Amino acid sequence: MVRSIGAEFQKVLTTRMWWLLAIVLVGYVALLSGGFGAFLGWTVENPDAAAAAGGNTTLPPGIDLAPLLYSFASSIGYVFPVLLGALAVTSEFRHRTLTTTFLAQPHRGTVLSGKFASQLVVGAAFGVIGFATSVGTGAAALAAFDLETGLGATDTWALVGRGILAMALWGAIGVGLGALVPNQVAAIVIVIAFTQFVEPILRIAASLNDVTASIGRFLPGAASDALVGASFYGIASPGASEALEWWQGGLVLFGIALVTTIIGGLTTWRRDVS
Amino acid sequence: MSDGIPIEITGLTKRFGAVTAVEDLSFTVEPGRVTGFLGPNGAGKTTTLRVLLGLERPTAGTATFGGAVYRDLPRPLETVGAALDAAFHPGRTARNHLRVVATAAGIRASRVGEVLEQVGMSEFASRRVGGFSLGMRQRLALATTLLGDPRVLVLDEPINGLDPEGIRWIRGFLQSLAREGRTVLVSSHLLSEVQQSVDEVVIISRGRLVRSGSLSSLELDASPRTVVDGPDRPRLAAALDQAGLEYTDGRGGFIVAEPDTGVVGHAAFLGGVELSSLHPLKSGLEDSFLALVGEGGE
Numbered sequence: 001m002v003r004s005i006g007a008e009f010q011k012v013l014t015t016r017m018w019w020l021l022a023i024v025l026v027g028y029v030a031l032l033s034g035g036f037g038a039f040l041g042w043t044v045e046n047p048d049a050a051a052a053a054g055g056n057t058t059l060p061p062g063i064d065l066a067p068l069l070y071s072f073a074s075s076i077g078y079v080f081p082v083l084l085g086a087l088a089v090t091s092e093f094r095h096r097t098l099t100t101t102f103l104a105q106p107h108r109g110t111v112l113s114g115k116f117a118s119q120l121v122v123g124a125a126f127g128v129i130g131f132a133t134s135v136g137t138g139a140a141a142l143a144a145f146d147l148e149t150g151l152g153a154t155d156t157w158a159l160v161g162r163g164i165l166a167m168a169l170w171g172a173i174g175v176g177l178g179a180l181v182p183n184q185v186a187a188i189v190i191v192i193a194f195t196q197f198v199e200p201i202l203r204i205a206a207s208l209n210d211v212t213a214s215i216g217r218f219l220p221g222a223a224s225d226a227l228v229g230a231s232f233y234g235i236a237s238p239g240a241s242e243a244l245e246w247w248q249g250g251l252v253l254f255g256i257a258l259v260t261t262i263i264g265g266l267t268t269w270r271r272d273v274s
Numbered sequence: 275m276s277d278g279i280p281i282e283i284t285g286l287t288k289r290f291g292a293v294t295a296v297e298d299l300s301f302t303v304e305p306g307r308v309t310g311f312l313g314p315n316g317a318g319k320t321t322t323l324r325v326l327l328g329l330e331r332p333t334a335g336t337a338t339f340g341g342a343v344y345r346d347l348p349r350p351l352e353t354v355g356a357a358l359d360a361a362f363h364p365g366r367t368a369r370n371h372l373r374v375v376a377t378a379a380g381i382r383a384s385r386v387g388e389v390l391e392q393v394g395m396s397e398f399a400s401r402r403v404g405g406f407s408l409g410m411r412q413r414l415a416l417a418t419t420l421l422g423d424p425r426v427l428v429l430d431e432p433i434n435g436l437d438p439e440g441i442r443w444i445r446g447f448l449q450s451l452a453r454e455g456r457t458v459l460v461s462s463h464l465l466s467e468v469q470q471s472v473d474e475v476v477i478i479s480r481g482r483l484v485r486s487g488s489l490s491s492l493e494l495d496a497s498p499r500t501v502v503d504g505p506d507r508p509r510l511a512a513a514l515d516q517a518g519l520e521y522t523d524g525r526g527g528f529i530v531a532e533p534d535t536g537v538v539g540h541a542a543f544l545g546g547v548e549l550s551s552l553h554p555l556k557s558g559l560e561d562s563f564l565a566l567v568g569e570g571g572e
Contacts, residue, residue, distance in 0.1 A: 003377060003378055003379070003380050004378060006377045006378075007374050007375075007377040007378035010370070010373060010374045010377055011363075011374055014366050014367070014370035014371075014373070014374065015363060015365040015366055016365055017365075091363065095362065095363045096359060096361035097361060097362065097363055099358050099359065099361065100361070100362075100375060100418065102328070102329060103327060103329075103350065103351065103354075103356055104350070104375050104378035104379040105378050105379070106328045106344055106345035106347075106350055107345060272324070272329065272330035272331060273324070273329040273330065274320075274321075274324060274329070274330060
């Protein structure tokens with residue numbers, strides 16, 4: 001088991017995908033945390049000019065900008081650990097390296113567990129990178145407009161810690177998805193489509209009604225935001241006020257990761273390798 | 275090298291839906307020799323090897339290394355080195371590929387440099403596999419099999435894609451591995467490709483065993499025939515018919531199923547036919563191989 005985890009780390013670190021995705025993560029998060037932070041900072045500083053320009057922000061009064069900006073690392077960045085986790089499985093099918101992998105470790109469950117554990121750590125590392133970016137750029141933007149950065153508050157750092165945990169769990173969910181959908185192109189399309197279109201639409205649609213809202217909060221992205229404790233979705237759809245507790249959100253994510261990995265492990269992962 | 279480990283295939287059957295790839299196949303591969311596992315494409319060679327290595331589940335029967343199935347071997351790569359398809363992640367370097375395998379199998383990292391040296395790839399160690407030729411991939415696959423210094427080697431079509439120098443090298447290499455007491459099983463769809471490096475042959479066709487034994491026993495099978503030709507083919511044919519000889523139409527004349535050229539010459543003399551050539555046809559190993567796999571075939 002230790003060997004499989006070690007080998008899976010080496011597999012990630014000896015190819016280029018991890019740092020390509022890390023660079024995109026940094027760019028994406030910096031753009032949103034820094035850019036959005038600067039924009040919101042400007043509207044707070046110049047409410048009249050913003051209103052005159054038609055930029056009537058729906059920002060409720062008294063909302064704390066800092067956690068919102070910092071949480072971009074996970075609320076939009078979670079797609080990256082999912083992708084890397086899925087690729088850890090699907091690339092073995094795509095490049096037909098499963099033969100070599102299973103010859104070195106014929107106990108397939110051990111191999112999949114190694115991927116699960118290693119992608120938890122890789123996801124956490126992406127969390128560290130993402131939050132370093134969002135806190136760095138977000139705090140810089142807020143400080144530029146003399147707004148509260150919250151860097152002195154323990155709440156902020158608790159949010160960062162929960163965010164890193166969320167990113168770790170997303171890496172494991174990627175492994176489960178890859179095991180369920182071993183076709184690499186299909187897995188990538190599912191990740192992008194679900195995280196960028198399907199779930200956001202479902203969440204907003206679910207928030208329109210009390211019954212659906214209580215189901216909608218179990219959507220993985222909603223559970224992730226509940227775990228982290230802040231998200232721009234909370235502002236985009238204020239109706240969905242009854243989010244899960246942070247630990248419930250974490251359990252939902254862990255459950256999704258575990259169930260998908262086990263189902264994948266009992267189906268596609270056990271098939272003949274030819 | 276301590277005692278050798280035989281490969282034992284017993285009553286092996288593998289079906290994919292309605293298609294039977296391997297049917298009731300049994301044979302043993304002994305240590306200390308190079309055994310050629312031969313058969314035309316689609317005969318079931320690769321399926322047999324994949325079942326043997328635990329990558330596919332058999333429908334019936336067993337395939338073991340000294341009595342143990344692959345997944346029950348305590349340290350599989352240190353017992354069996356197998357190269358099936360030379361498939362690697364294209365973005366990984368040769369050295370890193372070997373490092374990953376060594377880590378997964380618990381083999382000390384210093385073996386990586388040693389096996390690269392052994393297959394003559396040290397200078398390509400830091401190159402990405404994506405840029406490798408098929409021959410270099412084959413060498414890297416072979417290096418992977420050697421990582422655990424295994425007592426059994428299973429190689430699927432290892433000569434595919436090698437240049438003449440590489441072919442000469444691998445022949446000597448396989449022989450030296452067998453001389454150290456290792457069990458070496460090498461598959462190929464061409465007997466001529468491996469006949470200079472194998473001691474034993476196992477021949478299958480359409481998933482069934484058609485022959486197993488020493489290479490020299492196969493040689494005895496090759497029954498000699500006679501080639502005869504003349505300017506007037508129809509009259510020559512009539513003369514052969516008259517003498518009751520079996521023949522087929524060949525490019526260089528009639529191929530007569532008769533080892534004695536004298537008998538054929540006499541038949542022509544009796545028919546009063548002029549001959550332009552009359553000589554024995556040396557049928558090679560390849561012919562008897564093709565005859566064997568043909569029997570199990572169409």
